[in-house]
Amino acid sequence: MIIHDNNQTIAKRLTDLMIQFHVNGTLWTKIKNIIETPLFVDSQLTSMVQAADLCSYALRRYFENQEGELINNIFIRADRKDGKVVGVRHFSDPKCQCMICSAR
Ligand SMILES: [Zn+2]
Numbered sequence: 438m439i440i441h442d443n444n445q446t447i448a449k450r451l452t453d454l455m456i457q458f459h460v461n462g463t464l465w466t467k468i469k470n471i472i473e474t475p476l477f478v479d480s481q482l483t484s485m486v487q488a489a490d491l492c493s494y495a496l497r498r499y500f501e502n503q504e505g506e507l508i509n510n511i512f513i514r515a516d517r518k519d520g521k522v523v524g525v526r527h528f529s530d531p532k533c534q535c536m537i538c539s540a541r
Contacts, residue, residue, distance in 0.1 A: 442486050443477040451475055465523055496525070500535075512536060 441451060452474055459473040480486040495507035516524025522540040527533060 438472050439475040440483065440485060441475045441477050442480040442490070448475075448477050465518070500527075505536075508536070512540075515540075 439455065441448075455475050456473055458468055459471065462468055478486060480490060491507075492511050495511050498504040499508040512522075512525070515522050522537065525537050526541070527535055527537040529535075529538065
């Protein structure tokens with residue numbers, strides 16, 4: 438199940454993307470056990486969406502201000518496969534040495 442902050446502008450695009458993932462899988466894996474349509478909720482009322490917002494904020498502070506305090510507490514919980522981080526991705530120069538690129 439995927440729950441996303443309610444944003445009418447991107448709801449249709451995300452729903453279509455999720456249907457595509459359901460049919461073709463993602464870059465890393467097929468998705469067998471997931472509901473095809475995301476649920477859109479008001480983030481003011483949903484603590485897990487607020488937690489996702491906090492993760493996004495920590496990533497932004499890390500990349501824009503080189504602040505590591507928040508990201509250090511969150512990054513240790515990023516999904517890993519065979520010891521490599523797959524739950525967070527930094528799309529950048531292949532030579533990037535940030536903590537995310539170094540862990541994949
Ligand atoms: Zn990087």
